[in-house]
Amino acid sequence: MTPFEAELKRALARREPSEDFSARVLARTQEKKVGQTIAFRLPGRLLTWALAAALLLALGGGVAYQRHERAVRGQTAKRQLLLAMQIAGSKLHYARQQVMQVEGMEIE
Amino acid sequence: MAAILTSRATAEERTSIPSFASAVETHKAMVYSIAWHFLRDRPLAEELAQDVFLELHRHWKSMKSAEHILFWLRRTAVNRAIDRVRNRKIRAETSLEEISEPTVLEQIHDTYLSAYLERMVASLPEKQRAAIVLRYQEDMEPEEIAGLLKMNVSTVKTQVARGLELLRSKTAHRLRGEGKLG
Numbered sequence: 001m002t003p004f005e006a007e008l009k010r011a012l013a014r015r016e017p018s019e020d021f022s023a024r025v026l027a028r029t030q031e032k033k034v035g036q037t038i039a040f041r042l043p044g045r046l047l048t049w050a051l052a053a054a055l056l057l058a059l060g061g062g063v064a065y066q067r068h069e070r071a072v073r074g075q076t077a078k079r080q081l082l083l084a085m086q087i088a089g090s091k092l093h094y095a096r097q098q099v100m101q102v103e104g105m106e107i108e
Numbered sequence: 109m110a111a112i113l114t115s116r117a118t119a120e121e122r123t124s125i126p127s128f129a130s131a132v133e134t135h136k137a138m139v140y141s142i143a144w145h146f147l148r149d150r151p152l153a154e155e156l157a158q159d160v161f162l163e164l165h166r167h168w169k170s171m172k173s174a175e176h177i178l179f180w181l182r183r184t185a186v187n188r189a190i191d192r193v194r195n196r197k198i199r200a201e202t203s204l205e206e207i208s209e210p211t212v213l214e215q216i217h218d219t220y221l222s223a224y225l226e227r228m229v230a231s232l233p234e235k236q237r238a239a240i241v242l243r244y245q246e247d248m249e250p251e252e253i254a255g256l257l258k259m260n261v262s263t264v265k266t267q268v269a270r271g272l273e274l275l276r277s278k279t280a281h282r283l284r285g286e287g288k289l290g
Contacts, residue, residue: 004275007222011244014141015144017154022129022132026128026132028162
Protein backbone atom coordinates (compact mmCIF):
# COMPACT_ATOMS: atom_id res chain seq x y z
CA MET A 1 0.00 0.00 0.00
CA THR A 2 1.42 3.35 -1.04
CA PRO A 3 1.50 6.31 1.38
CA PHE A 4 -1.28 7.91 -0.64
CA GLU A 5 -3.44 4.82 -0.26
CA ALA A 6 -2.68 4.80 3.46
CA GLU A 7 -3.79 8.43 3.63
CA LEU A 8 -6.96 7.57 1.75
CA LYS A 9 -7.63 4.65 4.06
CA ARG A 10 -7.31 6.99 7.03
CA ALA A 11 -9.68 9.47 5.39
CA LEU A 12 -12.23 6.77 4.71
CA ALA A 13 -12.05 5.18 8.15
CA ARG A 14 -15.40 4.08 9.51
CA ARG A 15 -17.27 6.64 11.57
CA GLU A 16 -19.92 6.08 14.20
CA PRO A 17 -23.52 7.16 13.78
CA SER A 18 -25.29 8.97 16.62
CA GLU A 19 -25.36 7.24 20.00
CA ASP A 20 -29.04 6.33 19.90
CA PHE A 21 -28.80 4.82 16.41
CA SER A 22 -29.20 1.17 17.49
CA ALA A 23 -32.03 2.06 19.87
CA ARG A 24 -33.86 3.87 17.11
CA VAL A 25 -33.44 0.96 14.69
CA LEU A 26 -34.75 -1.50 17.28
CA ALA A 27 -37.64 0.81 18.13
CA ARG A 28 -38.57 1.01 14.46
CA THR A 29 -38.51 -2.78 14.14
CA GLN A 30 -40.88 -2.98 17.14
CA GLU A 31 -43.15 -0.34 15.60
CA LYS A 32 -43.15 -2.38 12.44
CA LYS A 33 -44.02 -5.55 14.35
CA VAL A 34 -46.94 -3.83 16.11
CA GLY A 35 -48.02 -2.32 12.82
CA GLN A 36 -47.85 -5.70 11.14
CA THR A 37 -49.81 -7.31 13.97
CA ILE A 38 -52.55 -4.74 13.66
CA ALA A 39 -52.45 -4.73 9.89
CA PHE A 40 -52.44 -8.48 9.45
CA ARG A 41 -54.31 -9.94 12.40
CA LEU A 42 -57.34 -7.77 13.05
CA PRO A 43 -58.20 -6.61 9.55
CA GLY A 44 -56.91 -9.95 8.33
CA ARG A 45 -59.75 -11.72 10.10
CA LEU A 46 -62.26 -9.13 8.98
CA LEU A 47 -60.91 -9.38 5.48
CA THR A 48 -61.24 -13.18 5.54
CA TRP A 49 -64.87 -12.95 6.67
CA ALA A 50 -65.63 -10.23 4.15
CA LEU A 51 -64.06 -12.27 1.36
CA ALA A 52 -65.96 -15.39 2.43
CA ALA A 53 -69.24 -13.45 2.54
CA ALA A 54 -68.55 -11.88 -0.84
CA LEU A 55 -67.73 -15.31 -2.28
CA LEU A 56 -70.96 -16.78 -0.90
CA LEU A 57 -72.96 -13.85 -2.24
CA ALA A 58 -71.34 -14.19 -5.62
CA LEU A 59 -71.99 -17.94 -5.71
CA GLY A 60 -75.61 -17.50 -4.55
CA GLY A 61 -76.15 -14.66 -6.97
CA GLY A 62 -74.67 -16.70 -9.79
CA VAL A 63 -76.93 -19.66 -9.09
CA ALA A 64 -80.02 -17.42 -8.82
CA TYR A 65 -79.14 -15.63 -12.02
CA GLN A 66 -78.68 -18.94 -13.85
CA ARG A 67 -82.11 -20.14 -12.63
CA HIS A 68 -83.73 -16.87 -13.69
CA GLU A 69 -82.08 -17.07 -17.12
CA ARG A 70 -83.27 -20.67 -17.57
CA ALA A 71 -86.87 -19.68 -16.64
CA VAL A 72 -86.80 -16.73 -19.05
CA ARG A 73 -85.50 -18.97 -21.85
CA GLY A 74 -88.23 -21.56 -21.08
CA GLN A 75 -90.98 -18.93 -21.17
CA THR A 76 -89.71 -17.55 -24.47
CA ALA A 77 -89.55 -21.03 -26.00
CA LYS A 78 -93.09 -21.77 -24.77
CA ARG A 79 -94.39 -18.52 -26.28
CA GLN A 80 -92.63 -19.26 -29.59
CA LEU A 81 -94.04 -22.82 -29.64
CA LEU A 82 -97.60 -21.59 -28.99
CA LEU A 83 -97.26 -18.97 -31.70
CA ALA A 84 -95.93 -21.56 -34.13
CA MET A 85 -98.84 -23.87 -33.25
CA GLN A 86 -101.31 -21.03 -33.74
CA ILE A 87 -99.82 -20.21 -37.14
CA ALA A 88 -99.77 -23.84 -38.14
CA GLY A 89 -103.44 -24.27 -36.94
CA SER A 90 -104.64 -21.25 -38.89
CA LYS A 91 -102.82 -22.41 -42.01
CA LEU A 92 -104.34 -25.86 -41.60
CA HIS A 93 -107.80 -24.37 -41.12
CA TYR A 94 -107.39 -22.23 -44.24
CA ALA A 95 -106.23 -25.23 -46.28
CA ARG A 96 -109.14 -27.31 -45.02
CA GLN A 97 -111.61 -24.59 -46.02
CA GLN A 98 -110.04 -24.40 -49.46
CA VAL A 99 -110.29 -28.16 -49.87
CA MET A 100 -113.92 -28.12 -48.76
CA GLN A 101 -114.72 -25.32 -51.20
CA VAL A 102 -113.14 -27.25 -54.06
CA GLU A 103 -115.00 -30.42 -53.07
CA GLY A 104 -118.34 -28.50 -52.85
CA MET A 105 -117.86 -27.08 -56.30
CA GLU A 106 -117.19 -30.52 -57.74
CA ILE A 107 -120.39 -31.98 -56.19
CA GLU A 108 -122.50 -29.18 -57.64
CA MET B 109 -28.05 -39.80 6.11
CA ALA B 110 -27.14 -37.00 3.76
CA ALA B 111 -30.32 -35.21 4.69
CA ILE B 112 -29.44 -35.53 8.39
CA LEU B 113 -25.96 -34.12 7.76
CA THR B 114 -27.40 -31.26 5.72
CA SER B 115 -29.94 -30.37 8.35
CA ARG B 116 -27.25 -30.56 11.03
CA ALA B 117 -24.99 -28.24 9.01
CA THR B 118 -27.84 -25.82 8.53
CA ALA B 119 -28.57 -25.87 12.23
CA GLU B 120 -24.91 -25.20 12.99
CA GLU B 121 -24.89 -22.34 10.54
CA ARG B 122 -28.01 -20.92 12.11
CA THR B 123 -26.47 -21.02 15.58
CA SER B 124 -23.56 -18.91 14.30
CA ILE B 125 -26.00 -16.10 13.54
CA PRO B 126 -25.93 -13.29 16.09
CA SER B 127 -29.08 -11.66 17.38
CA PHE B 128 -30.49 -8.84 15.26
CA ALA B 129 -29.63 -6.27 17.96
CA SER B 130 -26.07 -7.52 18.07
CA ALA B 131 -25.80 -7.34 14.26
CA VAL B 132 -26.96 -3.72 14.36
CA GLU B 133 -24.39 -2.90 17.02
CA THR B 134 -21.58 -4.65 15.16
CA HIS B 135 -22.25 -3.25 11.71
CA LYS B 136 -23.80 0.16 12.31
CA ALA B 137 -20.52 2.05 11.74
CA MET B 138 -19.87 0.16 8.50
CA VAL B 139 -23.34 0.78 7.07
CA TYR B 140 -23.47 4.39 8.24
CA SER B 141 -19.99 5.12 6.85
CA ILE B 142 -20.87 3.73 3.42
CA ALA B 143 -24.01 5.90 3.43
CA TRP B 144 -21.99 8.90 4.61
CA HIS B 145 -19.40 8.59 1.85
CA PHE B 146 -22.18 8.70 -0.72
CA LEU B 147 -24.53 11.28 0.76
CA ARG B 148 -22.23 13.42 2.93
CA ASP B 149 -25.20 14.44 5.02
CA ARG B 150 -25.48 13.06 8.54
CA PRO B 151 -29.29 12.85 8.87
CA LEU B 152 -29.65 11.42 5.36
CA ALA B 153 -26.86 8.90 5.95
CA GLU B 154 -28.43 7.81 9.26
CA GLU B 155 -31.84 7.48 7.62
CA LEU B 156 -30.39 5.35 4.85
CA ALA B 157 -28.47 3.20 7.36
CA GLN B 158 -31.66 2.69 9.37
CA ASP B 159 -33.56 1.69 6.24
CA VAL B 160 -30.85 -0.85 5.44
CA PHE B 161 -31.14 -2.39 8.92
CA LEU B 162 -34.94 -2.45 8.69
CA GLU B 163 -34.60 -4.27 5.40
CA LEU B 164 -32.20 -6.69 7.08
CA HIS B 165 -34.83 -7.22 9.76
CA ARG B 166 -37.37 -8.13 7.09
CA HIS B 167 -34.93 -10.62 5.53
CA TRP B 168 -33.57 -11.87 8.85
CA LYS B 169 -34.92 -15.40 8.44
CA SER B 170 -33.02 -15.88 5.19
CA MET B 171 -29.65 -15.00 6.77
CA LYS B 172 -27.43 -18.07 6.86
CA SER B 173 -24.34 -16.94 8.75
CA ALA B 174 -22.55 -13.93 10.20
CA GLU B 175 -20.57 -13.64 6.95
CA HIS B 176 -23.77 -13.67 4.98
CA ILE B 177 -25.11 -10.80 7.10
CA LEU B 178 -21.94 -8.78 6.53
CA PHE B 179 -22.01 -9.41 2.75
CA TRP B 180 -25.73 -8.61 2.57
CA LEU B 181 -25.34 -5.39 4.55
CA ARG B 182 -22.42 -4.15 2.48
CA ARG B 183 -24.17 -4.87 -0.80
CA THR B 184 -27.50 -3.42 0.30
CA ALA B 185 -25.88 -0.31 1.78
CA VAL B 186 -23.91 0.37 -1.42
CA ASN B 187 -26.90 -0.28 -3.69
CA ARG B 188 -29.28 1.83 -1.60
CA ALA B 189 -26.72 4.63 -1.41
CA ILE B 190 -26.22 4.61 -5.20
CA ASP B 191 -30.02 4.54 -5.70
CA ARG B 192 -30.51 7.43 -3.28
CA VAL B 193 -27.84 9.52 -4.98
CA ARG B 194 -29.37 8.85 -8.39
CA ASN B 195 -33.01 9.28 -7.36
CA ARG B 196 -32.64 12.40 -5.32
CA LYS B 197 -30.04 13.81 -7.64
CA ILE B 198 -27.76 14.26 -4.69
CA ARG B 199 -24.48 15.09 -6.20
CA ALA B 200 -21.40 16.24 -4.44
CA GLU B 201 -21.71 19.93 -3.73
CA THR B 202 -18.73 20.44 -5.95
CA SER B 203 -17.31 18.36 -8.75
CA LEU B 204 -13.80 17.04 -8.68
CA GLU B 205 -12.67 19.66 -11.15
CA GLU B 206 -14.08 22.47 -9.03
CA ILE B 207 -12.18 21.54 -5.89
CA SER B 208 -9.15 23.71 -5.64
CA GLU B 209 -5.82 22.03 -5.21
CA PRO B 210 -4.20 22.98 -1.93
CA THR B 211 -0.68 24.18 -2.29
CA VAL B 212 2.38 23.56 -0.17
CA LEU B 213 2.08 27.04 1.21
CA GLU B 214 -1.30 26.29 2.72
CA GLN B 215 0.28 23.91 5.23
CA ILE B 216 -2.97 22.17 5.95
CA HIS B 217 -3.11 19.78 8.86
CA ASP B 218 -3.66 16.04 8.26
CA THR B 219 -7.25 16.33 9.48
CA TYR B 220 -7.94 18.75 6.71
CA LEU B 221 -6.25 16.47 4.20
CA SER B 222 -8.55 13.65 5.29
CA ALA B 223 -11.58 15.89 4.98
CA TYR B 224 -10.33 17.03 1.59
CA LEU B 225 -9.87 13.44 0.41
CA GLU B 226 -13.31 12.53 1.71
CA ARG B 227 -14.87 15.37 -0.24
CA MET B 228 -13.05 14.29 -3.35
CA VAL B 229 -14.13 10.68 -2.94
CA ALA B 230 -17.72 11.91 -2.66
CA SER B 231 -17.37 13.63 -6.01
CA LEU B 232 -16.30 10.47 -7.87
CA PRO B 233 -18.81 8.70 -10.16
CA GLU B 234 -21.05 6.31 -8.15
CA LYS B 235 -19.53 2.97 -9.21
CA GLN B 236 -15.99 4.28 -8.87
CA ARG B 237 -16.85 5.71 -5.47
CA ALA B 238 -18.34 2.38 -4.40
CA ALA B 239 -15.18 0.55 -5.45
CA ILE B 240 -12.92 3.05 -3.64
CA VAL B 241 -15.04 3.05 -0.46
CA LEU B 242 -15.18 -0.75 -0.33
CA ARG B 243 -11.46 -1.01 -1.06
CA TYR B 244 -10.25 1.54 1.48
CA GLN B 245 -13.03 1.82 4.05
CA GLU B 246 -13.86 -1.86 4.14
CA ASP B 247 -10.40 -3.13 3.22
CA MET B 248 -11.91 -5.50 0.69
CA GLU B 249 -9.97 -7.25 -2.07
CA PRO B 250 -10.94 -6.53 -5.71
CA GLU B 251 -12.33 -10.09 -6.00
CA GLU B 252 -14.65 -9.50 -3.03
CA ILE B 253 -15.73 -6.11 -4.39
CA ALA B 254 -16.42 -7.69 -7.78
CA GLY B 255 -18.69 -10.27 -6.13
CA LEU B 256 -20.49 -7.60 -4.15
CA LEU B 257 -20.99 -5.13 -6.98
CA LYS B 258 -21.56 -7.85 -9.59
CA MET B 259 -18.72 -6.58 -11.74
CA ASN B 260 -15.69 -8.19 -13.35
CA VAL B 261 -12.54 -8.22 -11.23
CA SER B 262 -10.70 -6.39 -14.00
CA THR B 263 -13.42 -3.70 -14.06
CA VAL B 264 -13.10 -3.24 -10.30
CA LYS B 265 -9.33 -2.94 -10.58
CA THR B 266 -9.73 -0.37 -13.35
CA GLN B 267 -12.29 1.61 -11.36
CA VAL B 268 -10.07 1.66 -8.28
CA ALA B 269 -6.99 2.59 -10.32
CA ARG B 270 -8.82 5.41 -12.13
CA GLY B 271 -10.31 6.70 -8.91
CA LEU B 272 -6.93 6.66 -7.23
CA GLU B 273 -5.35 8.45 -10.17
CA LEU B 274 -7.97 11.19 -10.05
CA LEU B 275 -7.59 11.63 -6.31
CA ARG B 276 -3.82 11.50 -6.47
CA SER B 277 -3.58 14.11 -9.20
CA LYS B 278 -5.71 16.47 -7.14
CA THR B 279 -3.68 16.11 -3.97
CA ALA B 280 -0.32 15.87 -5.68
CA HIS B 281 0.85 19.36 -4.80
CA ARG B 282 0.15 19.07 -1.14
CA LEU B 283 1.44 15.53 -0.65
CA ARG B 284 4.57 16.38 -2.56
CA GLY B 285 5.01 19.30 -0.21
CA GLU B 286 4.74 17.00 2.76
CA GLY B 287 6.74 14.24 1.11
CA LYS B 288 3.90 11.73 1.31
CA LEU B 289 3.14 11.01 -2.29
CA GLY B 290 3.26 7.27 -2.94
